[in-house]
Amino acid sequence: MAACSLPMPMPLADMSSPTVAIFNVAMIGHVNPTFALVQELVQRGCRVHYFLPPVEAIRQAAKDSGAFVESYQPDVQDLVLEQCGTQEPPAEIDPEELALWTRAVWPLASTLLCGDYICRRCEELGVSVVLYDPMTPHGLLVAEKLKIPKASLVTYPGMGSLSELMSHTERLQRAAEIRKPLGDEIQKVFGVDLQVELLTRRQYYAPMNFITTCEDLVAPLPEDAPWAEELRTHCSFIPVGCLVSARAPHVITARSNGQVLSRAKSFGHGLPAAELSAQLAQGHKIVFAALGTMALSDRWAIDLGRASGGNLPLGTTGKQYCQHVWKALLEAMEELGEDYYCVLSAGKQPDALDFLEDDDDDYALPQNVIVRTFVPQVEMLNHYTSVFLSHVGFNSLQESLMAGVPLVAVPQAVDQPANARKVESCGWGVSFFHPMSSVSGPALASALRAVGGQQGFHAAVAEAKADLQGGAERLTEKLLEL
CATH class of the missing domain: 3.40.50.2000 (Glycogen Phosphorylase B;)
Known part of the structure; x- marks a missing residue:
């Protein structure tokens, strides 16, 4: 993998201003909405420390928006969260179940790998509140371990928009079984219960979740699905409006999941x-x-x-x-x-x-x-x-x-x-x-x-x-x- 520059060490917390920690994945659709928020937080006097995998285009956009970029692990230049724990799938796994197994494993395996460092780093920084993408239970772990406020940032119109993908209860239950040993290990090591048994742990929602759209665009939850009732019981979802801003950095391409094209075609990037x-x-x-x-x-x-x-x-x-x-x-x-x-x-x-x-x-x-x-x-x-x-x-x-x-x-x-x-x-x-x-x-x-x-x-x-x-x-x- 191509090496990415690591951030310079940042000073410890300035206790006179709120410190926000954001955790995200290296996916353009998940990070782009956050940069206008970082700009607004910084303008209001907050310090924003943004935990990101080492994808340079995304990290640079976070820096340009005013955040201090943090690593999930120190001195690691090739960490791909989505590959953690997935290198050796069970020999007997059905090919059709491999995607289900992978999706269930990597969020928790990467949290186990990085948890000690990110908890210590956020404690050093004096983080006041954690905001995290629901694909990253890392932020949830930090907030629970350090006992600080938290929320997830939902950059799509809510789980109601995924109803078709959530319609097979037996697959949701199978995913929960796959997650259980990793969830037990996290509870043993960190003393934090991430409730991995929930059917909706395809996404690691918090009790409070902000959706980046208006109320009319939030997809409603179905009435008769067990997973939907689970969300109604455990979580609240607050639409806050769109975060798009022409003034904010905007990533248009970045390496995804460690992919490197052997012979990339270029038609040019500039606007005519x-x-x-x-x-x-x-x-x-x-x-x-x-x-x-x-x-x-x-x-x-x-x-x-x-x-x-x-x-x-x-x-x-x-x-x-x-x-x-x-x-x-x-x-x-x-x-x-x-x-x-x-x-x-x-x-x-x-x-x-x-x-x-x-x-x-x-x-x-x-x-x-x-x-x-x-x-x-x-x-x-x-x-x-x-x-x-x-x-x-x-x-x-x-x-x-x-x-x-x-x-x-x-x-x-x-x-x-x-x-x-x-x-x-x-x-x-x-x-x-x-x-x-x-x-x-x-x-x-x-x-x-x-x-x-x-x-x-x-x-x-x-x-x-x-x-x-x-x-x-x-x-x-x-x-x-x-």
Whole structure:
């Protein structure tokens, strides 16, 4: 793995100001919403110490927002939380259960590995309150061990949006059985009960949890599910509003789960600002197409359908999903003609556009399409985009709403189908709920034409933006109360 620079030792606590510890994973969708919060906390006089794995792009964004970056372990430059404890799965494990086993093991195994250091470090810093991503029980351990206030930060519309993934009670019970030995070991070593027997320990919620959206966007819990009743009994969830800010750092690409591409393809990262401005000046509509980091990196070559909740066929890889949508998009742009211009964010997989390659490694693109590896999404949405073709991951959805841009939704997995239903029901755009069967060139051209041209979509998006604003300020007040 590429080495990452470690943070310089920080002074111990300045007791005149509150000290906030944040714990997170190296996932763009989980960290990007936090940087505006860090800025607000620092502006209010707080010290923020941000515990992150050694992924340099994410760590630099945390520093740029005003946080002191901390390690989960000192002097370790290649720690991947999601690999802790998973190197040797049980020999008899069924391949279908491997993902379940891995997801159950790594949060607790990494907490066991790092727990002693992070507890000592937070005690040295005089941490006043812990805020943690619910994928990281590390923050929960620290708060329980040091007996300080805590909350988790939910950067998706709540567990209700994962109802399809939580619908198999027997799998939830099996995951609890896998977690039990690790939970027992944590209780033995640290004297802390992380309640690993809870069915909802797919996420390590706290008694108090803040959701980074408005109340209308929180996905409701089902009425008759045991796991949902468990949440109602043990946890409270408070929507605080959206944390998106054009002033905050925003990570557009980072190594994920230790992945290193052997032959990364680069189409460039910069915005073609002059060309985009010229297109807008001529009254043309600009389509921005970005399908998220899950399909473009972690699940490029593996089954994306298994996490989809039924909207993608089982066995569909990230590559198959992306290329199906991209083929339809290129066909749609041919049909839409010069009145439309498209920026396509294609990621850095070496075979991203292999369906277009000729013998000279060139690409036969329509003249009104330009491809970039990644672009600064918030800037693109705020200044140039007329319509956003998106997988509607929760951050992308909210970034689009906050920029006043309507959407064409092509959901993949996890919370995205629920987000796409919200896009359709609230009038924020058009959704293709089963992209592999419903997305075609003509269908996509029709949707882009409708969303780009009808003012009703823009009015609905503007109303949503008004409801979402003020999240960073509101959440800061809540943390200061704690």
